[in-house]
Amino acid sequence: MGGYTTGMTEITAHSGLFKNTDLHVDDTGGGGRTVVLIHGWPLSGEAFSDNVPALQQAGYRVVTYDRRGFGRSDKGKVKDYTYDTLAEDLHTLLTELDLREVTLVGFSMGGGEVARYATKYGSERLHSVVFASAVPPYMEKTGDNPDGPLSKEMAADMTAQLTEDQDAFYDQFTTDFFTANGEMKVSEAKRQDALALAKQADKKAALACLAAFGTTDFREDLPNVTVPALILHGAADGVVPFEGSGARTHAALAGSELHVIAGAPHGCNVSHVNEWNAAVVEFLAK
Numbered sequence: 394m395g396g397y398t399t400g401m402t403e404i405t406a407h408s409g410l411f412k413n414t415d416l417h418v419d420d421t422g423g424g425g426r427t428v429v430l431i432h433g434w435p436l437s438g439e440a441f442s443d444n445v446p447a448l449q450q451a452g453y454r455v456v457t458y459d460r461r462g463f464g465r466s467d468k469g470k471v472k473d474y475t476y477d478t479l480a481e482d483l484h485t486l487l488t489e490l491d492l493r494e495v496t497l498v499g500f501s502m503g504g505g506e507v508a509r510y511a512t513k514y515g516s517e518r519l520h521s522v523v524f525a526s527a528v529p530p531y532m533e534k535t536g537d538n539p540d541g542p543l544s545k546e547m548a549a550d551m552t553a554q555l556t557e558d559q560d561a562f563y564d565q566f567t568t569d570f571f572t573a574n575g576e577m578k579v580s581e582a583k584r585q586d587a588l589a590l591a592k593q594a595d596k597k598a599a600l601a602c603l604a605a606f607g608t609t610d611f612r613e614d615l616p617n618v619t620v621p622a623l624i625l626h627g628a629a630d631g632v633v634p635f636e637g638s639g640a641r642t643h644a645a646l647a648g649s650e651l652h653v654i655a656g657a658p659h660g661c662n663v664s665h666v667n668e669w670n671a672a673v674v675e676f677l678a679k
Contacts, residue, residue, distance in 0.1 A: 416482060417465035418458045420490070421445065425452040426520065428496045428677065431483065431503030432457070433526070434602050435563070435594040436587060437464025444662055447670035453677060458486055462598025464590065474601035476609050480509040487518050496677055498523040500662065501633055502606040505529060508614035521621040523673060526633055526659050529611040529642050542637030548607045555600060563591040570660045573629035578657070578664035587660070615645045622649040623676040625669065627657030650676060
């Protein structure tokens with residue numbers, strides 16, 4: 394992660410089937426309020442390398458971490474990837490670093506950790522939250538969730554492709570990640586950066602987390618979000634479509650703010666970095 398100063402550390406999460414899971418953490422330090430950035434699938438905390446400097450320059454302490462099974466965190470021995478466990482990992486991070494008055498920014502899959510954290514741990518340590526291109530309230534299309542943007546057939550196809558040939562799958566996924574209205578919105582170098590991060594993922598972890606974010610229902614979690622919230626989404630997101638996710642989360646959170654980036658794909662924190670950073674910094678100032 395270039396362009397800013399950071400301290401690297403590891404915390405040990407005592408959650409899940411394996412009680413000692415080391416999570417890689419990057420922490421800019423500093424005396425400002427803390428922003429914790431929770432990355433999307435199947436990337437790592439390094440996916441925020443274009444965002445951390447702007448937040449740091451605005452006076453905030455910025456913490457990123459790699460989800461268990463991804464990036465530089467523990468792989469192999471880890472088997473538990475439910476959102477209860479992932480939220481417990483986040484709680485471990487906040488308590489081990491003694492972080493308070495925190496803004497959680499959950500990107501894509503990371504929005505699920507934000508929602509479940511609110512249910513399990515409340516708002517004692519929180520100042521505000523951001524759901525960025527995030528999967529809540531419920532991705533899976535079911536009989537009682539007809540607006541879910543992910544059909545069982547689509548999920549099964551993704552699982553089969555990832556299982557059969559992860560390199561080909563990630564190559565296509567990172568293309569879709571940055572594509573809006575049929576056009577790639579980042580340079581090939583930026584896509585390759587994301588592809589390199591995806592290839593760090595443990596395959597079993599990637600498959601388990603695909604199932605987790607695809608099938609976990611956060612509709613009962615969202616009312617437990619009682620701090621100020623920003624919903625930040627790309628209008629042309631083809632991976633987590635706004636209408637089935639961000640729009641519904643905004644409707645579920647009374648008083649939440651909404652910022653939709655025109656013409657932006659799923660990875661709008663990279664493709665539309667200046668607008669994304671400005672929207673987050675403006676929200677943080679409140």
